[in-house]
Amino acid sequence: MExxxxxxxxxxxxxxxxxxYFGSLKNRVKMQNEVDECYILVADVQALTDNFNNPEKVRKxxxxxxxxxLSIGIDPExxxxxxxxxxxxxxxxxxxYSNLVTIARLERNPTVKTxxxxxxxxxxxSVTYGFLGYPVSQAxxxxxxxxxxxxxxxxxxxxxxxCREIVRKFNSIYGETLREPEAYLSxxxxxxxxxxxxxxxxxxxxxxxxxxxxxxxxxxVMGAVTDPGRIKKDDKGNxxxxxxxxxxxxxxxxxxxxxxxxxxxEGARGCVACKKQLAKNISDFLKPxxxxxxxxxxxxxxVDEIIIRGTEKARExxxxxxxxxxxxxxxxxxxx
Ligand code: TRP
Ligand code: SF4
Numbered sequence: 450m451e452x453x454x455x456x457x458x459x460x461x462x463x464x465x466x467x468x469x470y471f472g473s474l475k476n477r478v479k480m481q482n483e484v485d486e487c488y489i490l491v492a493d494v495q496a497l498t499d500n501f502n503n504p505e506k507v508r509k510x511x512x513x514x515x516x517x518x519l520s521i522g523i524d525p526e527x528x529x530x531x532x533x534x535x536x537x538x539x540x541x542x543x544x545x546y547s548n549l550v551t552i553a554r555l556e557r558n559p560t561v562k563t564x565x566x567x568x569x570x571x572x573x574x575s576v577t578y579g580f581l582g583y584p585v586s587q588a589x590x591x592x593x594x595x596x597x598x599x600x601x602x603x604x605x606x607x608x609x610x611x612c613r614e615i616v617r618k619f620n621s622i623y624g625e626t627l628r629e630p631e632a633y634l635s636x637x638x639x640x641x642x643x644x645x646x647x648x649x650x651x652x653x654x655x656x657x658x659x660x661x662x663x664x665x666x667x668x669x670v671m672g673a674v675t676d677p678g679r680i681k682k683d684d685k686g687n688x689x690x691x692x693x694x695x696x697x698x699x700x701x702x703x704x705x706x707x708x709x710x711x712x713x714x715e716g717a718r719g720c721v722a723c724k725k726q727l728a729k730n731i732s733d734f735l736k737p738x739x740x741x742x743x744x745x746x747x748x749x750x751x752v753d754e755i756i757i758r759g760t761e762k763a764r765e766x767x768x769x770x771x772x773x774x775x776x777x778x779x780x781x782x783x784x785x
Pocket of ligand 1: 605
């Protein structure tokens with residue numbers, strides 16, 4: 450039987466939020482128990498592609514993201530958490546793969562296209578070679594570990610597709626060497642922001658972070674977008690255009706959610722009480738995460754040790770795959 454190898458990760462450019470949780474973190478926690486090998490990378494090199502002028506930001510967020518992982522239940526005994534920049538084989542592979550993908554194909558990649566449009570402040574009218582090429586480096590991330598399963602948010606799907614194309618091209622030229630990975634998408638594809646925006650985003654200011662305190666959650670929920678037609682408490686409301694109802698559906702029990710909708714429609718529910726109830730449910734949901742987080746925040750040396758050990762282990766694996774790649778490419782000079 451072929452080994453099931455999971456690999457995934459995040460750019461350390463900010464803390465992770467509940468959109469990430471439902472989008473892919475939750476699947477990772479589950480999958481770590483179901484695969485033969487599990488790797489989670491902190492993509493600091495990729496983070497530099499759009500933060501090359503802000504290395505402090507990337508560095509500062511490495512530990513934050515690892516604490517986010519640990520707090521939600523990623524188990525370092527099961528999952529190898531490692532730093533991308535400390536695996537030189539990945540950089541090497543990126544160079545080899547860059548011959549197997551055209552510039553036109555990268556420019557057509559929907560994820561890259563969207564991001565370039567969003568990052569005019571960083572790139573102006575002309576994007577860097579590194580950013581345009583980050584799907585190539587992401588293909589190296591995945592294939593350097595022979596990964597077969599990649600739990601990601603749906604926005605990442607075109608990157609997995611691009612990786613599969615690179616693998617096929619590689620195998621057709623150099624012989625059957627690499628495996629094609631598959632994206633593993635969550636059912637809750639994307640969760641909306643508190644402001645009603647289609648996407649909850651670090652840069653959009655509409656997110657609830659896994660690390661938010663109860664006070665922060667309260668404050669954010671109080672500011673969430675509700676049915677604008679409701680002025681007085683007994684006005685009949687429309688929960689389908691209210692973000693508070695939307696989140697009740699995610700964080701409250703089924704009965705509670707149904708009661709929210711019913712009372713809202715009848716004008717029998719005040720928005721403030723409705724928000725308070727939601728804030729409490731979100732806080733309760735995040736409570737076990739918060740407790741774990743406190744432990745790791747108090748023990749940064751344990752977090753560092755997890756990253757160091759994980760990176761060593763990851764490097765061993767990447768070296769093995771690299772040897773196979775070099776052999777296929779006839780770059781195995783002086784090997785016996
Ligand atoms: N692109 C991902 C993000 O934006 C991070 C990432 C880098 C990744 N390399 C990966 C995800 C490999 C899955 C597999 O956060
Ligand atoms: Fe939204 Fe609740 Fe107010 Fe209805 S009562 S509009 S669901 S906050």
